[in-house]
Amino acid sequence: MRLRTLTAIALAPIIIFGIVIGDWAVLALALVVIGIAAYELSRALEPLPFNAALVAGVTPVLLSIPFGTVGILAGSILSLPWALVWLAGRSDVRTLRAILAILLMSVWVGVPMAHLGLISDLANGRLLIVIAIVGPWISDAGAYIFGRLFGRHLLFPTLSPKKTVEGGVGGLVLTTAIVGWFSLEVLGFDPVKSIILGLMVSVASQAGDLFESTLKRILDIKDLGKILPGHGGMLDRIDSLLFTAPAVYYISLLL
Structure with missing residues (x-):
């Protein structure tokens, strides 16, 4: 509990700064979080490549900037062809587990984090x-x-x-x-x-x-x-x- 409290105190100023600045700061924090999440998921769901997970996660966020909810939908849909393109030339990671992991990264992490940017525009x-x-x-x-x-x-x-x-x-x-x-x-x-x-x-x-x-x-x-x-x-x-x-x-x- 002590470690949890200290970690929360350390993170609070960063979160507050992002909320106060809004817009680009919220999106920047979202991208950092997605980067860390992509690393964690690539380790937990081996043989998921980190680069494949990262792109699948950030695409809904990046497309949401110019296109809003349509961009988020497009980003999540693009994760499947991206998975196939990435894994096509990698026989060592060409598994159903890796494909599902890329989809999980996009839908579970990328899509929800993109909504933070949409909320800041309300x-x-x-x-x-x-x-x-x-x-x-x-x-x-x-x-x-x-x-x-x-x-x-x-x-x-x-x-x-x-x-x-x-x-x-x-x-x-x-x-x-x-x-x-x-x-x-x-x-x-x-x-x-x-x-x-x-x-x-x-x-x-x-x-x-x-x-x-x-x-x-x-x-x-x-x-x-x-x-x-x-x-x-x-x-x-x-x-x-x-x-x-x-x-x-x-x-x-x-x-």
Whole structure:
């Protein structure tokens, strides 16, 4: 816990700087995160080449700059022909596992990170990015506290043996309360939209965490990396963000 706290304190100024500057700074941070994630995934999913994973991850982000959501879609679609082109001349890595890994890098990492740039272009974009990033932290805190105090029933024992139904509900309640209040009082959203946003941030956050837990169980590894002391790898830290960023963007548009 001490290492987790120190790492979070060290990262906070970088995250705050990116949010305050917005636009290019958010995209620059997204590209750095994708680069680290590509390295972690290439190590966890050998024989996935790092270069192949990197291009698959950054393409949706780069195409989103001029073309928005259409660029993100195009970037994700291009990951398959890119995988085939890259692997065609590499018999040592020409496996179904490598192809699926490239698709995973594009759809799981590149596409969600591209949505951070789209969020920054919305009205109150910087504050919505705060919700996308901080919302999962609130959900995790609520799940941890309620789980420790009241946890009795396992939520998904085959995927995450420590998560409980009571913890999940606690994370949902705390996130809805705090994000809902913030959306209502600071962003000026109506009460219904504020509640829905808070609920969906927690649901997306917990789903993102469970998705990564499933992936690690399939790969039979504890963490996807070691770059962040106390947290594991970059992907271990942003697993929830990869689900909350698209959720925040589309809820803000649809409602």
